[in-house]
Each structure stands twice: as structure tokens, then as C-alpha cells.
Amino acid sequence: MNWRTFSVVTGALLILPFSAYAIDSSRSNLMEDMQPTITAHREHHKHGREPKIERLMDKLDLTTEQSQQIDAIKEEEKTQTEALREQMDVEKDxxxxxxxxxxNSDQLRQQHxxxxxxxxxxxxxxxxxxxxxxxxLTxxxxxxxxxxxxxxxxxxM
Structure with missing residues (x-):
């Protein structure tokens, strides 16, 4: 092994532990920095798009009465879902x-x-x-x- 190769390998071995520490600490900071973005993304998807089934229902030529019944069903689900999602957020926190x-592992399993x-x-x-x-529907x-x-x-697919 020549002198240049030895120097590069030695330098890499000395730097590697410090770079691993830097990556680990920057990763946790990155997750903290991204939290507002993640929250905003969740909010956008909660309110920004209709679920597929509802988009498909729009293509079915529903009567006024059917539309009203389906709207009432969707409103009922929305109320239930919001409460469950809030509870889910609390449990995930x-x-x-x-x-x-x-x-301990048992506490984590129970929470899971x-x-x-x-x-x-x-x-x-x-x-x-x-x-x-x-x-x-008919x-x-x-x-x-x-x-x-x-x-x-x-x-x-």
C-alpha cells in the first residue's frame, strides 16, 4: 500500500465517526423542522380532496333526493371521522x-x-x-x- 492510499484510508477512518454523529443529530433536527410541513400536508388532504367513492358517485346521475340522502350520510361520517382522527393524533403523539x-416493550405494544x-x-x-x-342507489x-x-x-395498477 502506498503512502497516498494509506493517508486517504486513515483520514476516512478518522472522519467517519464524526460524520455519523452529525447525520444523526441533523436527522432529528430535520424531523422537528419538517413537523409544520407534515401537519399542513395532513390538513390539506383532510379537506382538499374528495374520496374516490364520492367522485364516482358524482358520475351516477343521482336524483335530488338521492343526493340529499348521500350528503347526510357523508356529513354523519365526517363528524365521526374527525373525532376519531383527533383521538388518533393524540394516541400517536x-x-x-x-x-x-x-x-418498556409492553407499554409500547399496548399503545400500538x-x-x-x-x-x-x-x-x-x-x-x-x-x-x-x-x-x-338503484x-x-x-x-x-x-x-x-x-x-x-x-x-x-
Whole structure:
């Protein structure tokens, strides 16, 4: 091994531990700096876009009565979902707090199960809402909705 190679390898070995420390500390600072952006992104997606099923419903030529019934169903889901999402945010904050503390594995597992239960409840509520909306539709509209959903799922692949 010549002198130049030896110098480069030695220099790299000396610098490597310090760069790893710098990366680790900058990563935690980066996450703190990004928190407002992450929160804004979540807010945008909460209020900025209609879910797919609702966009598909708009293509079904609904009667005024059907539209009113579906709007009432959506409003009911919105109220339930907002409360669950707020609770989910609280539980996720609690998990972050537990992860940064000296909490034991059982506490972390319990918190994880709490978060999963809330997530499942959100999914169940969404499914029930979809079923309620489906009940408002005529058999022809249901068939049309099914076709539209198939087209969307093929397009998303």
C-alpha cells in the first residue's frame, strides 16, 4: 500500500465517526423542522380532496333526493371521522412520547394496539358509510358504480 492510499484510508477512518454523529443529530433536527410541513400536508388532504367513492358517485346521475340522502350520510361520517382522527393524533403523539422515553416493550405494544384499534374503527366506519350510500342507489346505479370502480382499480395498477 502506498503512502497516498494509506493517508486517504486513515483520514476516512478518522472522519467517519464524526460524520455519523452529525447525520444523526441533523436527522432529528430535520424531523422537528419538517413537523409544520407534515401537519399542513395532513390538513390539506383532510379537506382538499374528495374520496374516490364520492367522485364516482358524482358520475351516477343521482336524483335530488338521492343526493340529499348521500350528503347526510357523508356529513354523519365526517363528524365521526374527525373525532376519531383527533383521538388518533393524540394516541400517536403519546406513542412518540413513549418511544422517546424509557417505556418498556409492553407499554409500547399496548399503545400500538390502541392506535391499530382506532385505525380499524376508521376503516370500519368508512365501510359502513359506503354500505349506507350503496343502499340509496338503484340496482342500475350500483352496477354502474361497480363498473366505475373496476375501471379505477385497473387504471391505478
Amino acid at each position: 403519546k406513542m412518540r412520547s413513549l418511544l422517546s422515553s424509557d417505556a 394496539q390502541t392506535i391499530q384499534a382506532l385505525d380499524q374503527q376508521l376503516k370500519d366506519n368508512h365501510f359502513e358509510t359506503m354500505l349506507k350510500m350503496r343502499e340509496v 340496482p342500475d346505479q350500483r352496477a354502474q358504480l361497480s363498473e366505475l370502480m373496476d375501471q379505477n382499480s385497473q387504471r391505478d
